[in-house]
């Protein structure tokens with residue numbers, strides 16, 4: 204799903220990623236850990252082309268990312284962040300539907316899929332609420348559903364539990380792991396919390412500009 208070879212990135216002449224190699228298989232579930240400032244978010248941004256690498260190659264789902272338009276690349280992936288990034292003037296359901304409307308999918312189809320997923324994550328009774336009426340954990344569930352609506356082959360998560368208390372964070376991690384199995388997509392989750400790592404899961408570490416298993 205991800206094949207990265209010898210990728211470098213620096214800011215103002217200071218190298219952050221210094222020859223990163225990384226592979227994630229289709230349907231694989233993996234964590235990326237590393238200290239603050241080690242380059243984890245930078246690494247993710249290169250994958251979804253929020254930022255451009257200097258050297259090296261990146262393939263997503265077998266295709267070089269430069270061979271795709273950004274919207275084509277991002278169609279293959281769902282992305283979630285620490286800060287949820289929901290639109291406050293829109294209801295839960297509307298926030299989720301945005302992802303499907305962006306691809307021009309029929310409203311009936313995406314409404315059914317949104318309701319299925321919102322029910323799955325325990326938010327069936329919140330679909331017409333506004334995000335500011337929801338807890339942090341509930342808002343993150345909405346963001347997860349939005350990211351999954353178009354059935355991406357890959358979900359990228361950058362500190363998805365960083366704003367949550369420990370118990371809620373654990374619930375969200377468990378939910379992500381279950382969704383990875385049920386919806387059959389690869390997931391790469393960045394976290395700096397060791398205690399949240401799902402037992403048995405693959406863990407890579409970003410350190411000194413490299414990724415080590």
Ligand SMILES: Nc1ncnc2c1ncn2[C@@H]1O[C@H](COP(=O)(O)OP(=O)(O)OP(=O)(O)O)[C@@H](O)[C@H]1O
Pocket residue numbers: 214215219237238239240241242243244245246395
């Ligand atoms: N747009 C930018 N311009 C300049 N420097 C940047 C930029 N983005 C990141 N950096 C620098 O690159 C380094 C890695 O940042 P990055 O955000 O990738 O770290 P991180 O591992 O995600 O950290 P955290 O765990 O705190 O989120 C840091 O030193 C940061 O200051």
Ligand SMILES: [Mg+2]
Pocket residue numbers: 243244245361
């Ligand atoms: Mg980061």
